Amino acid sequence: RPERVSAIISDELSAIRQEFGQSKVGARRSHIEHNAQDLATEDLITPTDMVVTLSHSGYIKSQPLSEYRAQKRGGRGKQATATKEDDWIEQLFIANTHEYILCFSNRGRLYWLKVWEVPEGSRGSRGRPIVNMFPLVEGEKINVVLPLTGTASSFPADQFVFMATSMGTVKKTSLDEFNNPRKGGIIAVNLDDGDYLIGAALTDGKHDVMLFSDGGKAVRFDENDVRPLGRSARGVRGMSLDDGQSVIAMLVAAQENAATQDTIARNSVLTATENGYGKRTPIDEYTRHGRGTKGMIAIQQTERNGKVVAATLVNNDDDIMLITDRGVLVRTRVSEIREMGRATQGVTLIGLDEGAKLSGMQRIVENDAQAGTDDDGADAPAADDTP
Template structure:
C-alpha cells in the first residue's frame, strides 16, 4: 500500500510537471506564430507601429490588420523596431518546429499511462544510481522524541534560484567557491530537457531571482496578481548547479496565469525589517507591517488589491525609515522617505507613489542607502552610476 501511494505520488508529479511544460511550450508556439505572420508583412507591420499614437493603438491595429491575438501583438510590441527588423525567418521557423516537436512529446506523455510508468521507472533508476547505498539508520523499539521536520535539517547556508519559467531549487553555498577579480565564474543552472526529449527544450529559460540564505529561513513569494505565499527554504528541493529545479507551482498553489514577480527572505528580527513596501506597475505603493503576514497559508494570502490591468512587480523589506526610489520606463524617477507612507492592512490597495505620464509605467523600485551609489541599467544595456 505504501509503495502504491509513492507510485501515485510520482505519477502526479510527472503529470503536473508535464502540464506545466506543455502550457509554456504552447504559449511560446503561439508567440512564434505571431512573429512568423509579422515577418511575412514586415514592412507593413513596422509602418503600422510607427503610425500608431501609443502601444494600445498599435496593439489593436496589429490584431485588426494581421489577425494577431492580443498576446501575439504584445509580444511584437515588446521588441524594439531594431530587434524586429533583425529577426531571421530561418531561426524563427527552426524554433517553431522544435517547439511543435516538444508539444507533441509532452502531449504523448499525458496521453499514455505506459509512458508515465516508464518515466517513473527511469527516474527511479537514476535515483538508485546516484544515491543507492546501505541503510544508515537503525530500526528500534524506542519511543521517538517530538521532532519537527526542520529539526532533521542541518542549518546550512544555501543559494536559492528561481528562473523565468518558474523553476526553483536550492544549492549549498559552498559549491560556489570564492574567485579573484577577473575570474570566469561557475554555471549556476542549465535548464535542459530529459535525454529523450527534443533538443532545445527550455533553452530560453534563465535565472531571475538569486538569493543567499539558510535552510531554516522562510521566503515570501509574490505574484503579479497581488498574492503572497510563504515557503520554508528546507522545503525547496536541493539540486546540483546545472540542474533545472522543480516547477514552483509544485510547492505553492499559484494559479495557471500567475507568475512570481518578487521574492525575498523573510527577516528574522525587527532590527532587519519591520515593514514591506509594495510598488505596482501603475505607480501605486503600499506599506504593510511584516507581522500582517506571520501566518501565510499554502494557498496564499492577498497582499494588495490591484486595479484592472495593474500588476505587483516590486516588494522590498524596509525598516520604517528607509528612502524609497521609484523609476519609470520613460526615464523619470522619484525619491521620498518611507515615513511619508502610512502603514496599511493586507486587504487594501495602497496610495499613488508616483504620477505617471501617458504611456509610462514603473520600471523599477529600490531602497536607497545613505551615502551609497545607485546603478541604473537600461533595456538596451546602458548603465549609469
C-alpha cells in the same frame, strides 16, 4: 518426548511470570503513550546554509553552501546552475534551511517557502519551476522573491515590505503582518481591476523609493512619506501618471539589495526603452520629490526611443542582459554604456530587427558562485593588479 519438552517449557514460563510479571495475569509492564508529541517534517531537517538560485525563466533550486569552498583570489569558481541559452540566473542568495522565502505574485498575493522546501539539485540541473510550488490561478505568476532571516514568529515589526503597482499605487506594511504563513497564500495588497504588482522590497524605514513610468518619468521620495498600512489596504498614490501610462520599475535607493544579499550600494540608474536605446545616469541626479507627483524626466520619450521598458540600479563593473519580444538575448557590460544626464535620449543598447522591440533588461547575478576552496581554484594564479 515432545510432550515432556512442552510441559517443561510451560512450567519454566510460568515460573518466570510469577517472579517477574505483574500481579494481574496477562498484564504488561510496558504501555503505549497516546499523547506523544508529534514531529513536523522540519524537526527532522538539519539547519544548513544553502545557496538558492532563481533563473529568469522561473527555475529554482538549492545547493549546500559547503559545496563552495573558499578559493584563492583569481580562482575560476564553480558553476552554480545550468541554464539554457535563453535563460540566466536572476537571483542568488544564501539562506538557512529553516528560514523563509517570501514569494509575491503579480496578483498581489504572498506565498511562503521554507528554504528546505526548495528542491536540492546538482550544479548541472536547472531546478524546478517555481510556479509549480504554489496554487496559482490562471494568469498569476511569481515576480518577486525575497529571502527573510528568522522564523515567522519573530518577523521584526521595525522592518517593512514596500510594494508598488503598475497604476502607481504604493504600500508599506510591517513585516510582522506576514507572520502567519498559509499554504494557499494571503493577500499582500488589494489591487484594482487591471492593476498588478510590479515590485516589492524589504526596507527598514530609512531609505528612498524610486518609481519609473513607461513615459520616461521618475519620482524619488522618502519611504517615510508612506505610513504603514494593514494587509487588506489598497495603498496610497506613489506616482501620478498620464492616461495610458504605467509604472514599470520600483527601486530602493542606497539600500543593500535584499534579494541577492549584495552589500554594494549601486550608484547609477540604467534605463532602457522599447526601441533599444538607453543610458546610465548617476543616482544623485534623481532628487527627492513629493510622493504622488509626476516626478522628473528619467529619459526623453521620443519617437526614436519609444516607451521605457526597464530601469535598474547598476555599478560600473556589472553586466546586464537585454531581451527582445522575439527571444533575442544580448549581454552587455555596464562600463560600455557612458553616463549621461537625465534629460537626454541615450545611446543604442541593442540593434533590433525591423518590427522587434526590447521587452526587458536585468542585471546579471554571476553564474559562477565563488562563495566557497575548490580544486579548480587551489592553484589558480592571483589576479593581476596592474592598472
